[in-house]
Amino acid sequence: MHDKPSIRTLLLGLALLSLFALPAFAGSAVGETAPAFNLKGADGKSYSLADYKGKVVVLEWVNPNCPFSDRHAREKTMSELAKQHGEVVWLGINSTSLDHSNYLKPAETLAYNQKNGINYPVLYDETGKIGHAYDAKTTPHMFIIAKDGKIAYNGAIDDDPPGRKAKAERVNYVGGGLNAEKAGKSPEPASTKPYGCSVKY
Amino acid sequence: MNPSKSTLLCAAIAAALLVPSPARPAASQWSVNPQSRVRLISPWQIASRDGELILGLHFRLAPGWHVYWKNSGDAGFPPSVTFQPAEILGKPELLWPTPHRFDLPGGLVAFGYADEVVYPVRATIWPDALPSPGSPRKDDPAAEDPSTARNALTGGDAVFIKADLDYLVCEVDCIPYRYTLTLEQPLGEPAVTDPDTAPLLQSWLDRLPRTAAEVPGLQIGTLLDAARPGEPDLEIRLRGVTAKPGETDLFLESHESLDAGRPRVKVLQDAVIFHVPLKPREAGNPLPSKVAFAWTVSNLSRGDERFSLATRREVEVVTGSAAKPGRTPAGAPDRLSRLLLWALLGGALLNLSPTVLALLAGEVLALRQGGSGARERAAAAATGIVGGCWMLAALALAARRAGYSVGWGIQLQEPAMGALLAVASALLALNLWGLVEIPLAASSSRSGTGRHLLAGLFTVPLALAWPVPMLDEPLGYAFSRGPAAVCAVFAVVGFGLALPYVILAAVPAAVRLSSAAPAWLPRLREGLGFLAGASVFWVLRVLSRQVRPEGLAWIELCLIGMALLAWLRAREASGKALRFALALGLAACAAGASWLADDNRLAPRPAAASRSHRSTDRLPSISREPPANRTSGG
Numbered sequence: 001m002h003d004k005p006s007i008r009t010l011l012l013g014l015a016l017l018s019l020f021a022l023p024a025f026a027g028s029a030v031g032e033t034a035p036a037f038n039l040k041g042a043d044g045k046s047y048s049l050a051d052y053k054g055k056v057v058v059l060e061w062v063n064p065n066c067p068f069s070d071r072h073a074r075e076k077t078m079s080e081l082a083k084q085h086g087e088v089v090w091l092g093i094n095s096t097s098l099d100h101s102n103y104l105k106p107a108e109t110l111a112y113n114q115k116n117g118i119n120y121p122v123l124y125d126e127t128g129k130i131g132h133a134y135d136a137k138t139t140p141h142m143f144i145i146a147k148d149g150k151i152a153y154n155g156a157i158d159d160d161p162p163g164r165k166a167k168a169e170r171v172n173y174v175g176g177g178l179n180a181e182k183a184g185k186s187p188e189p190a191s192t193k194p195y196g197c198s199v200k201y
Numbered sequence: 202m203n204p205s206k207s208t209l210l211c212a213a214i215a216a217a218l219l220v221p222s223p224a225r226p227a228a229s230q231w232s233v234n235p236q237s238r239v240r241l242i243s244p245w246q247i248a249s250r251d252g253e254l255i256l257g258l259h260f261r262l263a264p265g266w267h268v269y270w271k272n273s274g275d276a277g278f279p280p281s282v283t284f285q286p287a288e289i290l291g292k293p294e295l296l297w298p299t300p301h302r303f304d305l306p307g308g309l310v311a312f313g314y315a316d317e318v319v320y321p322v323r324a325t326i327w328p329d330a331l332p333s334p335g336s337p338r339k340d341d342p343a344a345e346d347p348s349t350a351r352n353a354l355t356g357g358d359a360v361f362i363k364a365d366l367d368y369l370v371c372e373v374d375c376i377p378y379r380y381t382l383t384l385e386q387p388l389g390e391p392a393v394t395d396p397d398t399a400p401l402l403q404s405w406l407d408r409l410p411r412t413a414a415e416v417p418g419l420q421i422g423t424l425l426d427a428a429r430p431g432e433p434d435l436e437i438r439l440r441g442v443t444a445k446p447g448e449t450d451l452f453l454e455s456h457e458s459l460d461a462g463r464p465r466v467k468v469l470q471d472a473v474i475f476h477v478p479l480k481p482r483e484a485g486n487p488l489p490s491k492v493a494f495a496w497t498v499s500n501l502s503r504g505d506e507r508f509s510l511a512t513r514r515e516v517e518v519v520t521g522s523a524a525k526p527g528r529t530p531a532g533a534p535d536r537l538s539r540l541l542l543w544a545l546l547g548g549a550l551l552n553l554s555p556t557v558l559a560l561l562a563g564e565v566l567a568l569r570q571g572g573s574g575a576r577e578r579a580a581a582a583a584t585g586i587v588g589g590c591w592m593l594a595a596l597a598l599a600a601r602r603a604g605y606s607v608g609w610g611i612q613l614q615e616p617a618m619g620a621l622l623a624v625a626s627a628l629l630a631l632n633l634w635g636l637v638e639i640p641l642a643a644s645s646s647r648s649g650t651g652r653h654l655l656a657g658l659f660t661v662p663l664a665l666a667w668p669v670p671m672l673d674e675p676l677g678y679a680f681s682r683g684p685a686a687v688c689a690v691f692a693v694v695g696f697g698l699a700l701p702y703v704i705l706a707a708v709p710a711a712v713r714l715s716s717a718a719p720a721w722l723p724r725l726r727e728g729l730g731f732l733a734g735a736s737v738f739w740v741l742r743v744l745s746r747q748v749r750p751e752g753l754a755w756i757e758l759c760l761i762g763m764a765l766l767a768w769l770r771a772r773e774a775s776g777k778a779l780r781f782a783l784a785l786g787l788a789a790c791a792a793g794a795s796w797l798a799d800d801n802r803l804a805p806r807p808a809a810a811s812r813s814h815r816s817t818d819r820l821p822s823i824s825r826e827p828p829a830n831r832t833s834g835g
Contacts, residue, residue: 027484029431029480029481029482029483029484030482030483030484031483031484031485032484065374066374066375067375067376067377068375068377097306100306100373101374102374128307131307132307132308137275137276137309138275138276138277154482155482161278161281162278162281162367162377162379163377164367164379190482190483191458191482191483193455194276195273195276195277195278196276196277196375197276197277197371197374197375198275198276198277198305198306198307198309198311198371198373198375199276199307199309200306200307200373201306201307201308201309
């Protein structure tokens with residue numbers, strides 16, 4: 001039996017082999033294209049980064065069972081900032097593994113958010129795939145994605161890990177970064193070392 | 202001037218009241234929580250009024266919980282403490298015993314201490330700031346700070362120390378705590394040590410890392426290899442100390458712009474080499490010519506002494522041909538398209554390497570002889586090449602996961618692999634001369650698509666022998682981006698390598714042109730065999746730096762033996778059994794060459810450990826570490 005695969009099939013296969021996975025050049029360093037995601041929120045809706053093209057997006061890795069994430073939720077560090085920056089898309093992401101004791105069911109997340117005045121979506125990344133794509137290490141770990149889809153800030157929420165300072169005295173890196181973005185500048189600093197609990201992958 | 206009796210009496214009573222009895226522990230109360238307990242300790246029941254005062258922050262931790270080193274790792278933070286009264290104690294400094302590594306879920310790491318730790322605290326007593334001994338209570342103590350008030354009360358015979366402590370204790374969960382620890386430290390002469398706390402604190406002072414100056418004969422070499430953009434590699438070489446495989450570890454202090462990955466440790470005789478993969482937090486910023494790093498290396502020894510070592514160095518940044526220092530950072534899309542273009546060009550360039558060119562020419566001839574369907578067969582060869590590159594990507598990723606440093610040309614780092622390449626090139630030469638029939642290249646008139654697919658696959662390992670500096674940067678970038686990026690770059694390289702076949706498949710005129718080739722082309726094919734032979738020479742030249750001369754001579758003999766057997770088999774042997782035996786002999790020669798290369802490898806010279814700075818002259822490959830952890834046995 002001598003069957004010849006058609007040249008079209010072969011060339012198509014070749015093209016697929018060659019060009020597959022090109023968008024994989026995204027990364028978590030400042031200046032790199034933010035990795036795409038499509039995650040389900042605690043509210044049951046799907047959220048895709050691609051839907052926010054042309055907008056500034058803030059990603060906040062959260063874990064309500066982590067004392068740091070919880071403190072900032074109670075202190076409204078991000079929820080108040082999100083209100084001030086209505087033009088910015090604000091997304092919490094919880095990468096806690098399904099089998100970790102810190103895992104919260106969507107209903108529990110919604111109740112927690114309501115209690116703490118968090119009115120932005122919190123997305124579920126139980127597999128940790130998106131957390132690893134962003135190299136998210138701690139809760140909280142903050143990212144600002146600029147309008148061009150590139151990471152503009154990667155790091156800590158503020159300069160006060162123990163939470164000793166009064167809120168007004170802390171340097172809120174995300175607030176500073178968003179103001180810089182608004183003014184058409186790059187956040188300064190563009191990266192810091194995040195602090196908090198480890199992400200419970 | 203003798204003080205009056207009554208003054209002496211008063212002083213004695215005051216001293217009796219103010220100086221605590223020796224039974225009183227030189228430590229604060231424990232502050233206790235379910236995960237940990239912490240206290241401030243002093244080694245002194247009575248400390249000198251002047252000079253250095255070493256205290257200790259003593260933690261006891263519940264099983265499984267840890268507190269942090271000065272670089273906490275991926276999460277957490279180290280304890281922070283402020284001491285009062287600052288006017289007497291200055292700004293005491295927390296010292297950091299050698300930490301341990303804790304692996305957390307998700308590949309995260311933490312650096313710190315489990316079970317028990319004493320962080321020594323180095324303070325200095327400023328005697329001028331103390332009230333003079335026995336002086337009466339001040340009328341107006343600075344009431345805003347209780348410790349100042351208490352210190353005024355002690356009248357200079359003791360210092361009331363207050364430590365505001367924040368710390369984080371983690372298992373997998375983390376809990377922050379905040380305490381104020383207080384300790385009244387009696388002062389006077391002579392100083393008296395505490396029998397409980399002094400030895401405890403001393404045992405932790407002994408666990409502080411030594412400085413390089415405290416280890417005579419130690420040589421430190423450092424190098425920051427930035428040849429692969431986005432993936433700088435910090436190399437630290439210590440010579441003159443003994444490391445313990447599996448125990449000696451490197452802990453880098455936090456760096457403002459570079460995140461450190463897990464170090465690879467290579468233990469040699471009286472030397473240890475670390476390679477730390479670094480990741481810039483901000484892409485595209487070129488590294489300066491020097492970058493400051495500080496680190497601690499644990500579990501070293503010299504003779505009977507065991508110690509750890511803390512060092513700080515300005516590390517020279519070395520860039521390869523692919524990355525020039527000070528080049529302006531290109532924007533990511535520009536850079537990406539440039540890197541992909543380089544990958545494509547690099548791949549295409551590989552077609553000019555003798556082995557690949559020889560195979561390519563043979564294939565083109567086979568396409569011509571095959572009659573109709575030449576385009577399909579060219580497409581099959583191209584698919585084989587790209588598929589081979591995908592396999593190569595998978596192999597490279599697996600090797601990398603196993604901790605090897607990989608790049609184009611890596612296989613030439615291993616003598617056995619190099620010998621196999623020499624064998625493959627020799628086989629190709631013999632095949633082109635018509636002495637060996639491998640069902641891959643041009644020698645047969647049967648030319649189905651499957652065979653061309655295989656020929657495409659075979660092209661990939663042949664191409665591997667040729668270092669193409671152009672590929673360094675795209676591959677380095679891809680490896681810093683993860684598996685998908687690696688696959689993408691390899692696929693583009695494959696596409697470049699397959700470009701001649703793609704053109705043959707896509708442009709009918711190209712096939713016609715090759716079909717119209719004159720009759721002397723078979724002679725050309727035989728001529729190309731010499732090109733393949735030349736590449737044997739090239740591989741042997743690389744091998745000559747890796748294996749002993751007599752070993753190299755034996756390998757060459759194997760190759761000649763192969764040629765002889767192939768010639769005998771093609772020209773003289775008629776019986777089936779004899780042909781099979783000769784084929785077995787061929788295989789044995791190939792295996793023998795590979796074994797000889799491994800058996801005769803040159804051990805890494807001991808001096809190599811100290812030649813840390815210019816180590817790029819070793820091989821025409823972008824890898825800087827031989828994959829195997831061989832020691833310099835002999």
